[in-house]
Amino acid sequence: MNNVSRRKFITSGLAVAAGASGIGVAAKIAQHHGLIPPDAGVLYGPGETLTYAAQRILTRHSMAREFSRNQISPNPFANPVDPLGDEFKRLQAGNFADWRLIVDGMAARPRTLSLAEIRSFPTSTHITMIGCEEGWTYIGEWTGVPLSYILDRVGALPQARYVVYRSIQPDWWESIDMADALHPQTLVAHRMNGNDLPVPFGGPLRLRVPRQLGYKSVKYINHLTLTDNLKPFGKGRGGAASDAGYAWYAGI
Amino acid sequence: MDATLPIADRAADQLSSSAKPVSSAPALRRHSALVRATHWLTTIAFLALLLSGGEIVLSHPRFYWGETGNVNMHPWLNIHLPSSRGAVPTGYGYVLPDQNGWSRYLHFQAAWLAVGTGLLYGLFGVFSGHFRRNLFPAASDLSTKELGNSLTRHLRFERPGKEEAWSYNVLQRLSYLLVIFVLFPLMIWTGLAMSMGFTAAFPLSVRLLGGQQTARSLHFLVTILLVLFLLIHVLMVFVAGFRNRMRAMISGRAVPAAE
Numbered sequence: 001m002n003n004v005s006r007r008k009f010i011t012s013g014l015a016v017a018a019g020a021s022g023i024g025v026a027a028k029i030a031q032h033h034g035l036i037p038p039d040a041g042v043l044y045g046p047g048e049t050l051t052y053a054a055q056r057i058l059t060r061h062s063m064a065r066e067f068s069r070n071q072i073s074p075n076p077f078a079n080p081v082d083p084l085g086d087e088f089k090r091l092q093a094g095n096f097a098d099w100r101l102i103v104d105g106m107a108a109r110p111r112t113l114s115l116a117e118i119r120s121f122p123t124s125t126h127i128t129m130i131g132c133e134e135g136w137t138y139i140g141e142w143t144g145v146p147l148s149y150i151l152d153r154v155g156a157l158p159q160a161r162y163v164v165y166r167s168i169q170p171d172w173w174e175s176i177d178m179a180d181a182l183h184p185q186t187l188v189a190h191r192m193n194g195n196d197l198p199v200p201f202g203g204p205l206r207l208r209v210p211r212q213l214g215y216k217s218v219k220y221i222n223h224l225t226l227t228d229n230l231k232p233f234g235k236g237r238g239g240a241a242s243d244a245g246y247a248w249y250a251g252i
Numbered sequence: 253m254d255a256t257l258p259i260a261d262r263a264a265d266q267l268s269s270s271a272k273p274v275s276s277a278p279a280l281r282r283h284s285a286l287v288r289a290t291h292w293l294t295t296i297a298f299l300a301l302l303l304s305g306g307e308i309v310l311s312h313p314r315f316y317w318g319e320t321g322n323v324n325m326h327p328w329l330n331i332h333l334p335s336s337r338g339a340v341p342t343g344y345g346y347v348l349p350d351q352n353g354w355s356r357y358l359h360f361q362a363a364w365l366a367v368g369t370g371l372l373y374g375l376f377g378v379f380s381g382h383f384r385r386n387l388f389p390a391a392s393d394l395s396t397k398e399l400g401n402s403l404t405r406h407l408r409f410e411r412p413g414k415e416e417a418w419s420y421n422v423l424q425r426l427s428y429l430l431v432i433f434v435l436f437p438l439m440i441w442t443g444l445a446m447s448m449g450f451t452a453a454f455p456l457s458v459r460l461l462g463g464q465q466t467a468r469s470l471h472f473l474v475t476i477l478l479v480l481f482l483l484i485h486v487l488m489v490f491v492a493g494f495r496n497r498m499r500a501m502i503s504g505r506a507v508p509a510a511e
Binding site for chain 2 (some may be wrong): 133
């Protein structure tokens with residue numbers, strides 16, 4: 001081994017060690033600031049973590065674009081869903097009077113809310129775009145209770161880091177971090193374009209997360225859970241879509 | 253051996269002197285190590301982006317102008333391909349398997365690689381003088397006559413002369429400038445303008461383009477331009493001498509005359 005290659009060997013060894021410990025420290029800091037997504041461990045984890053961290057740093061408080069009334073799509077597209085189950089049909093026959101939204105997990109006062117109660121809560125209305133990961137979009141006017149209002153009512157504990165939300169339909173659930181859960185445009189929506197939310201669009205209750213793609217806006221929600229850990233849910237990647245190989249964070 | 257060369261280049265020099273020479277002419281240094289590394293990283297990123305992007309298009313092979321577009325609306329372009337979604341009426345009797353999970357993951361991971369590589373290359377290009385020396389054409393080369401001559405030589409598929417062994421000709425410079433400073437930035441811009449999260453923070457990014465679906469359409473159209481560039485680029489590598497040009501982009505060295 002000559003001098004040059006020994007020097008090169010030592011310096012590259014030091015560089016690798018410094019790089020590895022640098023990444024280690026950066027990962028600790030990122031974890032502390034909630035910049036690591038639950039699917040960071042997959043093959044595409046590095047790209048996913050960069051996207052999530054960059055967007056959280058740049059967009060934590062920014063508002064999804066809102067549109068004027070004349071931009072509302074006259075003919076919005078209702079993405080088809082799996083055939084609705086018997087439980088859904090039973091509730092639908094009763095005009096959803098018996099629809100319940102369970103709110104549990106890391107809350108001081110976990111509750112089960114009826115649809116009538118939810119409809120009596122203060123509402124917020126936003127004309128926003130729903131965009132599918134497939135590439136299509138439409139604009140609609142969504143009215144609902146800000147998720148932050150419901151989390152406040154149940155006394156969400158400060159340790160909570162995610163809200164897991166589930167559809168009455170089997171194997172349909174997602175989760176969002178508190179930046180999106182407490183965001184003023186994130187709604188438990190029950191109206192669309194001035195009418196009760198139609199069933200093909202997720203009625204009676206749909207979670208609207210306008211800063212993320214449509215697959216995070218789960219239809220027919222009946223269960224919210226506050227948690228600080230997504231590991232116990234499904235395969236531990238934070239949603240049915242991410243368990244099936246999609247990215248958990250869908251802000252891009 | 254040139255003692256001022258970087259170690260990697262000296263090693264390449266030793267290798268090439270022990271191997272059978274490609275030509276009796278002395279090998280000259282054509283590409284710096286950074287240009288070579290970023291060239292191949294960009295190649296990997298671009299192919300990954302093209303593959304995954306093409307796959308994503310299959311889930312909705314239609315394009316629209318403005319903010320909104322879906323199967324209830326009229327597209328300006330309907331690519332008659334089978335789709336990976338049953339909701340798109342394609343006329344084909346089957347639906348392709350859903351591959352968007354890994355496609356989207358790969359697309360954004362490759363986009364980060366492309367952006368990182370681009371930043372590195374951009375900084376190097378400015379501070380090393382690579383842009384000034386190798387990419388910006390000389391004013392004298394920009395006359396109609398010179399451009400015409402260069403175009404004629406290209407259209408006749410003439411092999412480059414000796415003076416082009418270690419530098420780019422004027423058309424090459426102009427097309428590289430277009431790709432590096434116009435098309436690549438447009439791809440990143442139109443890509444980000446489709447992101448719900450990004451446009452929340454930077455709404456002008458999509459408003460200036462004319463809408464989310466316009467951004468998607470432009471992203472697709474610029475892809476076609478980049479694929480055209482890639483095809484011509486590879487064709488020109490063959491015209492100029494595949495072995496010598498590949499050798500130049502891998503080891504950094506080229507022989508002055510064509511093989």
